[in-house]
Amino acid sequence: MPTDNGSTLQQQIQGVIVEAVFAGRFAPGEKMPSTRKLAEHLGVARITVTLAYEELVANGYLESKGRSGFFIAQDAPVQQRFKTKEPKCEAQIDWSRAIGQRFTGQAPVARPANWTDFTYPFIYGQSDSRLFDHHNWRSCVLEAAGRRDFETLATDYYERDDPMLVEFIHRKILPRRGIKAKPEEILITMGAQHALWIIAQILLTQRRIAVIENPCYPGLRQILERTRCNVVPVDVDSAGLPPGHLPAERDVVFTTPSHHCPTNATMPLERREKLLELATQESFIIVEDDYEFEISIPTPPSPALKSLDASGVVIYVGSFSKSIFPGLRLGYIVASEPFVHEARALRSIVLKHPPGLIQRTAAYFLSRGYYDAQISRMDRTYRKRRSLMEQSLREHGLFDAEQRTFGGSSFWLKTPNGIDSSKLALHLRQDRVLIEPGHPFFAKPDSETGFFRLAYSSIPSVRIEEGITLIAARVQKLQQ
Structure with missing residues (x-):
């Protein structure tokens, strides 16, 4: 066997x-x-x-x-086989010269492939299989793969998307964020990062200026570097991106107002209105990455920046990676019709459209009410985990008594006495604890080594307190 x-x-x-x-x-x-x-x-x-x-x-x-x-069987399927020859000598190619562009060398966020083997995985962006509705997801897959939907599964849509999924996003998902849009203003993507890549390719050139938050999502910085545009990082504060600190010249501003990545700070309404006012007056584009709006613990979600946009200056990016599961790789762009028309054409050059089976399965999962039930289940569990984590962090002196807490599924923390978080992370692996050092999120990673992120999406409640205790013990040892 x-x-x-x-x-x-x-x-x-x-x-x-x-x-x-x-x-x-x-x-x-x-x-x-x-x-x-x-x-x-x-x-x-x-x-x-x-x-x-x-x-x-x-x-x-x-x-x-x-x-x-x-x-x-006499006509059983067979594989065509060809005789292979052993090469007489290795090809003399100097790959250091042959490679025209390099995509390696970036500082990655530390997430080992075997993270599930660790007892205390405080890592961000992974799902907890115990919270997922496996039974109903399977039923949706079977329904999408059935004869009735075979054309949806098998047809090449060319540049189009599954109308059922687009309609659900249009009628149910966007209104929750206060966004009103036409189906023609929605494009399905292979996750939020794919959406950001499409946007950057269309809007930015070597002569244009992109403003990003500092710290920010490392994947965005890598995307922008490939456009060869001028990237200007702006330091965030406890209320997110400050509009008054934007550079005098800017073409596109990338922001995460609902939950700033990675600090989780929520941009207040006054700042959102000021940012929109500036964009309208000075004709620059705002790209709103609303990657985790469903997880609004401990406060209710704020209206999306796009919902306040009366001039069409905001391009909105949404994702189902945090609410369904990250491996789904399904997201969407909401923007003016001329932009979506260009984005659809660009997407078709690379992959035409996300697989029909994935789109239709997600559409069924959303429309049958399973998605809302899962969000509710995640909300109850995450509230408990967040409360336990915050209490334990405060008890061990890892969370400042006056430090504010925000939404999202993680905590952004500063190490005591300037301890290098990468060094702390390596020591904690010996204790079967995983944390994420914060330096990859900064524009100058080498100078910002004292931050780290603790997430609670993939660690059960019963292990949180013990995991925090191990982190506190390692911090104390490194201070001695």
Whole structure:
């Protein structure tokens, strides 16, 4: 039997036989072992082998001949194979010269691939499978993959999107943020980062100026660097981006007003109105990344900047990554129709449109009420986790008594006495604790080493207090 990779025994048996047919180890017309003998040999139930054989018959790999048994089908699918030659010598290519543009070398946010192996994963952006509605998501996948929606699944939409998903965003999601838009002003993207890339490609050139928050989402800074535009970072304060500190010249301003990334500061209404006033008067574009508006703990959500926009100066970016699950990679842009027309054309050059199955599955999940139920479930759980974390942080002196708390699913903290958070993170891994050093979020990472982020989206409540205790103990050791 093959190694268990999460497949059922029946699927594993099918896989081994298919692989043998492809490899030519079974010839057309060759008789297969009886279901009884193969079941005895593998130590599995006979019905498991029988079902595997029947599935292989349905897919054209085997054929059944009455009481004679099962045989390899004469026209079983085969793989074309070509003879390969060993290279006589290695290619003498100097890749340091051949590579025209480099995309490596950026300071990544520390998130190891095996984060689930850690006992205390205080990392941002990952989902908790215990909170997800697996049963209803599966039912939506099956419905989207059914015969009724086959054209939605199989059709190339070219530049268009699933009308059911667009309609739901138009009628249900955007009104929650106070945004009024036409379906023609909505574009589906492969997540928020894809949306930001599209926006940057269209709006920015080498002669234009982009304003970003400092600190900010590292992925945005990397995107802007590729446009070769002039990037001006503006330091945020406890109320987010200060409009009065914007440079005299600016073409596009990127901001996260609902929950500033990564400090979680919420921009007050007065600042939003001032920023919109400046944009309207001076004709610059505002890109609003509303990446986590559903998680508004502990205060109710503020209206989106886009909802206050009467002049069409705001391009709005939304995402389902934090509310459904991050691997979904599904987001959307809301902007004026001329911009969306260009964005649709640019998207089609790269991927035409997000997969139809994903779009229709999400549409069903949203429209059936499962999405709202999940948001409600996450809200209750996150409130409890946030309260536990804040209390524990204060008890251990990691959270200033006068420090303000904001929404979002994480805390932005400063290390005591200038402790390097990267060094702290490495020590904590020995305790099975994961934290995120904050330096990648800053315009000058090397000079800002005293911040870190603790998230609670993927750590159960019962482990929060003990995890904070371990962090406090390591901080104390590093201070000695």
